[in-house]
Amino acid sequence: MRSEVNLDSKELVKKRIEQAKAAYTTRRADFGNVEQLLNNGAGPKIGDLILARVEKIGQHQRIELANGRRARMFVGDEIVVAYGNRYAPDQFEAMIPDRLTTCHLVAAGGIASQFLTKHSAMKDPTVIAPIGLLGNAQGRPINLADFAMKTINCKQSRPLTLAVVGTTMNAGKTTTAASLIKGLRKAGIRTGAAKISGTGSGGDIWFMKDSGAEPVLDFVDAGFPSTYNIDFSDVERIVTTLVSNLYAAGVEAIVLEVADGLYQRETAKLMSSNVFRRNVDGIIFAASDAMGAKAGIEWLHQFDVPILAISGALTRSPLAIREAREAVDMEVLTKEALSSAAVADRIKNWFPDKKNPSIH
Numbered sequence: 001m002r003s004e005v006n007l008d009s010k011e012l013v014k015k016r017i018e019q020a021k022a023a024y025t026t027r028r029a030d031f032g033n034v035e036q037l038l039n040n041g042a043g044p045k046i047g048d049l050i051l052a053r054v055e056k057i058g059q060h061q062r063i064e065l066a067n068g069r070r071a072r073m074f075v076g077d078e079i080v081v082a083y084g085n086r087y088a089p090d091q092f093e094a095m096i097p098d099r100l101t102t103c104h105l106v107a108a109g110g111i112a113s114q115f116l117t118k119h120s121a122m123k124d125p126t127v128i129a130p131i132g133l134l135g136n137a138q139g140r141p142i143n144l145a146d147f148a149m150k151t152i153n154c155k156q157s158r159p160l161t162l163a164v165v166g167t168t169m170n171a172g173k174t175t176t177a178a179s180l181i182k183g184l185r186k187a188g189i190r191t192g193a194a195k196i197s198g199t200g201s202g203g204d205i206w207f208m209k210d211s212g213a214e215p216v217l218d219f220v221d222a223g224f225p226s227t228y229n230i231d232f233s234d235v236e237r238i239v240t241t242l243v244s245n246l247y248a249a250g251v252e253a254i255v256l257e258v259a260d261g262l263y264q265r266e267t268a269k270l271m272s273s274n275v276f277r278r279n280v281d282g283i284i285f286a287a288s289d290a291m292g293a294k295a296g297i298e299w300l301h302q303f304d305v306p307i308l309a310i311s312g313a314l315t316r317s318p319l320a321i322r323e324a325r326e327a328v329d330m331e332v333l334t335k336e337a338l339s340s341a342a343v344a345d346r347i348k349n350w351f352p353d354k355k356n357p358s359i360h
Contacts, residue, residue, distance in 0.1 A: 010035050010036065013034060013035070013036055013037055014031075014034060016037075016051060016078060016131075017031050017034050017051065017080060017134070018031070019078070020051060020077075020078040020079055020080045021063050021065060021071050021073070021077060021078070021079045021080070022065065022066055022079070022080040022110075023063050023064060023065065023066070023079065023080060023081045023082070023109060023110020023200075024064045024065065024066055024068070024109040024110055024200060024201060024202045024220075025081060025082040025084070025109050025110035025111065025144070025200035025220055025225040026049060026066060026080050026081065026082060026110060026144075027066035027220065028144065028147040028148075028220065028221065029049060029134075029142065029144065029146075029147055030147065031080075031134075033136050033142060033146075034134045034135065034136070034142060035135060035136055035137040036132075036135045036136075036137075036139070037051060037131060037132025037133065037134065037135060038132050038133040038134075038135040038139065038141055039100050039130065039131075039132040039133065042099070042100070043096075043097070043098045043099050043100075044083040044096060044097070044099075044100060044112075044133065044141075045083065045096075045141070045143065046083055046084055046085065046096060046224065046225070046226075046230060047082055047083065047084070047143040047144035047145050047223060047224060047225055048082065048083045048133055048134075048141045048142070048143050049080060049081070049082055049133065049134040049141070049142050049143065049144070050080070050081060050082070050083060050100075050112055050130050050131075050132070050133055050134065051078060051079075051080055051130075051131045051132055051133075051134060052078070052079055052080075052081060052112060052128040052129060052130050052131060053076065053077070053078055053079075053128065053129045053131055054073050054074065054075055054076060054077045054078075054079060054105075054126065054127075054128055055075065055102065055127040055128060055129050056075065056126065056127040057073060057074075057075060057126055058104075058105075058123050058124045058125045058126040058127065059091075059092075059122050059123040059124065059125050059126060060073075060105050060107070060108045060125065060126045061073060061126075062108060063079055063081075063105070063108055063110060064108045064109045064110065064201060064202055064203075068202045068206055070108065073126070078131065079105075079110070079128070080110075080134070081105065081110035081111065081112045081128075082110055082111065082112065082144055082200070082225035083096050083111075083112050083113065083225070084096065084111045084112070084113060084199070084200065084224070084225035084226035084228075085113060085226055085228040085229045085230075086106045086107055086111055086113055086115075086199050086226060086228060087199075087226075087228040087229075087260060087264060087265075088107075088119075088169060088199065088260075089119065089168065089169055089260075089261075090119050090121075090169045090170060091106075091107075091118065091119055091122055092104075092106045092107075092115050092116075092117070092118050092119075092122065092125060093115070093116045093117040093118070094106040094111070094113035094114055094115040094116055094125075095113060095114055095116060095229070096112075096113055096114070097113070097114040100130040100132075100133070101130070102127060102128070102129045102130075103115075103127075103128060103130070104125035104126060104127060104128065105125060105126040105127075105128050106125050107199045107200065107201060107226075108201065109199065109200040109201035109202060109225075110200060110225070111199060111200060111225055111226060112128060112130075143223075144220065144223045144224065144225060145223035145224075146223075147223070148221070148222050148223030148241070149217075149221050149222055149223075149241055149242075149245050150241065151237070151240050151241045151244050151245075152244040152245055152248040153244070154244055154247055154248050156247070158243070158247050158254075158279070159247050159251055159252050159253050159254055160252070160253045160254070160281055160347065160351065161243065161253070161254040161255075161256065161279060161280050161281050162180065162253070162254070162255055162256070162280070162281060162282055162283070162284060162308070163255075163256040163257075163258055163276075163280045163282075163283050163284075163305075164176045164177040164180070164255065164256065164257050164258065164283070164284050164285075164286060164311075165258045165262070165267070165271070165283050165284075165285055165286070165296075165300075166258075166261060166262075166285065166286035166287060166296075166312055167261050167262065167286070167287045167288060167292040167293075167295075167296050167312075168260065168261035168263075168288070168292075169259075169260060169261065170288070170313065171261070171286045171287055171288050171292070171312045171313055172286045172287075172288070172311065172312030172313035172314075172315070173257055173258070173259070173286045173312065174203075174204045174207055174208070174257060175207075175312075175313075175335055176284055176286045176311040176312055176335065176338065177193065177204075177208060177255050177256075177257045178207045178208050178210075178211040179211070179311075179335040179336075179338035179339045180255050180284065180338045180339075180343065181193055181208055181211040181212055181213045181255050182211045182212055182338070182339040183337075183338050183339050183340050183341060183342070183343030183344070184212075184253050184255070184343065184344065185211070185212030185213075186339070186340065186341035186343075187341040187342075187343065187344035188341075189252050189253050189344065190214075190250070190251050190252045190253070191212065191213050191214075191251055191252070191253045191254070191255060192213055192214065192215050192216070192217075192246035192247075192249060192251035192253075192254050192255075193208040193209075193213035193216045193217075193246075193254065193255045193256070193257070194216065194217040194218060194242040194243070194246060194254070194255075194256050194257070195208075195217075195218040195219065195256075195257045195259065196218075196219060196227075196235075196238055196239050196242055196256050196257070196258060196259075196270075197219060197227040197235065197238070197258055197259040197260070197266055197267065197270070198218075198219070198226065198227060198257075198259025198260065199225075199226045199228070199259070200218070200219070200220045200224075200225045200226055204218075204257065205218055208255070208257075213255065214251075215245075215246065215249050215251075217242045217245060217246065218242075219238045219242070221241075221242065221245075222237070222238040222241045222242060224238065227259070227266055228264075228265075228266065229265075230266075232266065232269050232273075235266050235269070235270065235273075236273055236275040236276070239256075239270075239273075239275055239276055239279055240275060240279065242256075243256070243279045256280065258270060262296055262299055262300070271300060271303045271305065272302075272303055276305075277303070277304055277305055280305060281306070281351060282305065282306040282307070282308040282350060282351070283300065283305055283306065283307050283308060284307075284308055284309050284310075284311055284333070284338075285297060285300065285307055285309070285310050285311070285312070286310075286311055286312025286313070287310060287312045287313070287314050287324070288312065288313040288314055289314050289320060289323075289324075290314065290320060290323035290324040290326075290327045290328075291327070292314075293310050293312075293314060293324045293327065293328055294324075294327040294328050297310070297328055297330065306350070307330065308331075308350050309330060309331040309332065309333045309346075310324055310328060310330055310331070310332045310333070311332070311333045311334070311335070311338060314332075315332060315333070315334040315335065321334070331346075333346075
């Protein structure tokens with residue numbers, strides 16, 4: 001237990017939390033457990049929930065609420081967010097500070113962190129000042145892990161599970177995953193989905209849900225606001241937790257999205273992980289261009305996971321598709337092809353021995 005200081009009366013704390021703008025990353029938290037605000041200078045941990053005040057508006061002018069609405073922020077607003085690290089080559093690199101001090105909102109989904117570097121197209125991040133960690137009656141900080149799903153030991157066989165992996169951010173991974181979900185649903189296959197790594201934000205989750213997946217989960221459901229720089233055993237536990245909860249829900253197929261690119265540390269380790277390979281039947285690889293597709297597939301060939309097809313941003317261009325087909329001896333699928341019910345026929349060809357009555 002970390003010794004802390006009670007900043008306000010219980011009644012005032014609860015009122016402040018109720019009136020604050022609570023971010024997407026906090027959506028599983030039960031704020032009824034909050035009894036006090038804690039601040040003695042002790043360093044925050046990943047997943048700790050913090051009440052903070054907006055000091056200066058920067059890149060993020062809005063905060064994504066738990067229900068998905070993007071609420072505008074103003075200087076002086078109080079927000080509830082989670083401490084986490086961020087890895088985003090197109091936005092920010094950030095790490096949890098070693099004490100409760102002025103830091104930054106580095107993701108609209110609600111990540112408090114200390115920014116280190118940024119993409120040149122980004123403004124400086126929004127500055128926030130911690131008021132206090134959310135604490136329970138025992139004086140312990142409330143953490144997202146307190147509300148995490150547990151891994152379920154399912155007796156039935158795991159359904160067909162496909163993962164979407166890509167070269168980097170904005171390679172078209174989420175569009176690929178959502179298109180595949182749409183095609184599976186058109187074919188009458190009950191499909192669940194999950195984002196197993198990345199930074200907490202609802203955009204990708206809503207996209208997969210709008211495409212027909214149910215349920216849709218992410219690493220926040222497993223107790224983490226982001227997966228960058230966490231213990232790799234926790235990354236593997238996220239995979240088993242989310243996959244087991246999806247097939248316990250009775251789905252007939254699962255689509256997983258792996259964030260960032262192959263050179264991102266957690267993604268690279270996942271590709272060689274026995275836990276990942278046991279839970280995934282095949283990969284659809286998203287790339288922005290033919291060279292990225294060729295290099296990525298050659299890199300993936302060292303691991304024992306079938307690469308089924310290429311998709312992603314390159315499929316917006318017929319010329320790029322032709323380049324990819326010439327460079328890599330593999331099927332290239334547009335989002336229209338993935339979104340059609342005929343995708344089930346491709347799955348039959350990919351997995352002729354897969355015993356799934358909804359596909360065969």
